[in-house]
Amino acid sequence: MSLKITNVETILLRVPLRQRTITDSQSTVDEVEFLQVVLRTDGGIVGCGMNWSYTTGLRAAQVMVDENYAPLLVGTDAFLRKETMRKLFFSNHFVGRVGAARVGLAAVEFALWDIACKAAGVPLWKHLGACRTKVKAYSTDGGWLTWSVDDLVRDANALVARGFDAVKIKLGRPDPREDLARIAAVRKSVGPKIDIMTDVNCAWRLPTAIQWGARLAEHDVHWLEEPMWPEDVKAHAELARSITTPVAVGETIYTKEAFRDYIESGGARIVQADATKLAGIDEWLQVAALADCHGLPVVPHTNVQQKLHVQLAAATPNAILVENCYESIQDIWKEPIQVVDGHYPLPQEPGVGLELTQETIDRCRIG
Numbered sequence: 001m002s003l004k005i006t007n008v009e010t011i012l013l014r015v016p017l018r019q020r021t022i023t024d025s026q027s028t029v030d031e032v033e034f035l036q037v038v039l040r041t042d043g044g045i046v047g048c049g050m051n052w053s054y055t056t057g058l059r060a061a062q063v064m065v066d067e068n069y070a071p072l073l074v075g076t077d078a079f080l081r082k083e084t085m086r087k088l089f090f091s092n093h094f095v096g097r098v099g100a101a102r103v104g105l106a107a108v109e110f111a112l113w114d115i116a117c118k119a120a121g122v123p124l125w126k127h128l129g130a131c132r133t134k135v136k137a138y139s140t141d142g143g144w145l146t147w148s149v150d151d152l153v154r155d156a157n158a159l160v161a162r163g164f165d166a167v168k169i170k171l172g173r174p175d176p177r178e179d180l181a182r183i184a185a186v187r188k189s190v191g192p193k194i195d196i197m198t199d200v201n202c203a204w205r206l207p208t209a210i211q212w213g214a215r216l217a218e219h220d221v222h223w224l225e226e227p228m229w230p231e232d233v234k235a236h237a238e239l240a241r242s243i244t245t246p247v248a249v250g251e252t253i254y255t256k257e258a259f260r261d262y263i264e265s266g267g268a269r270i271v272q273a274d275a276t277k278l279a280g281i282d283e284w285l286q287v288a289a290l291a292d293c294h295g296l297p298v299v300p301h302t303n304v305q306q307k308l309h310v311q312l313a314a315a316t317p318n319a320i321l322v323e324n325c326y327e328s329i330q331d332i333w334k335e336p337i338q339v340v341d342g343h344y345p346l347p348q349e350p351g352v353g354l355e356l357t358q359e360t361i362d363r364c365r366i367g
């Protein structure tokens with residue numbers, strides 16, 4: 001059996017969030033761009049992939065798919081995914097080993113996986129082979145940097161009341177004393193049994209990270225995420241040797257080789273690999289296996305792509321937890337999944353699960 005790709009379509013969208021504006025140390029987010037890639041085959045199976053960004057500029061990835069990848073994809077067998085991905089990568093690597101080229105590449109890769117899963121008649125987690133039937137969630141849909149302490153505490157308690165036992169708080173206020181006071185207030189209110197994660201979104205430099213990162217242990221913080229500029233592996237390794245709170249990185253690491261360097265340096269204790277930032281599912285699985293070889297857990301970074309990462313986690317023994325975020329727009333997906341009692345159910349429809357609803361496309365399409 002082969003399935004030849006007959007047509008490639010790309011759709012660019014800008015989706016407004018329906019929740020209070022999101023703020024961290026680098027960004028203010030009130031809308032998210034999406035690139036939907038649709039691959040049609042001669043056997044009638046249609047594969048859907050996507051990528052996303054809360055910064056503008058996803059149109060560049062659309063150009064990569066339309067002008068570089070589409071002509072190479074048409075006529076190829078959708079089951080030759082790894083060979084096809086190698087060809088696509090080398091077609092334009094001078095203009096983007098990472099960045100827009102890789103973002104477009106991942107969207108295509110998801111569509112190729114979608115075809116494989118639909119041909120098998122199963123969702124991705126069944127296609128991979130599962131090790132669990134539901135996946136634990138932690139909440140990032142709160143804890144924003146510009147919220148008042150009262151809002152932070154109220155929101156954390158509301159999440160606990162919903163069944164979450166793990167919540168994330170953003171750090172990176174101009175004065176780190178404020179960061180510490182905010183964590184202290186949340187810890188005091190939610191008690192000792194709730195995991196509190198923290199996320200600096202790369203705002204600190206090494207002296208700040210060592211001095212204030214060390215103080216997080218006073219409040220039993222579960223991990224310290226992206227404390228510094230992600231290219232600086234050495235600084236993360238030095239920080240990880242200096243403090244007891246585990247250092248988490250991954251949402252802005254774009255290649256398996258960069259993960260290897262982090263893991264071998266000791267600069268990553270929690271591996272937050274994101275298949276939409278890597279070149280797709282195959283590379284994510286390689287990173288997860290690499291982490292497993294070093295005894296490290298994987299906690300996929302995810303903003304909008306929970307359905308993808310929940311399925312990957314369900315099939316990956318060391319992927320222990322998946323982020324929950326941007327709940328207000330989860331209904332953009334066909335057959336969305338939502339956290340129940342602190343856990344994600346697994347999707348049941350065949351495929352990877354990255355197909356946007358027609359209503360979302362009609363309402364939000366920009367190109």
Ligand SMILES: [Mg+2]
Pocket residue numbers: 199201225226251
């Ligand atoms: Mg983060």
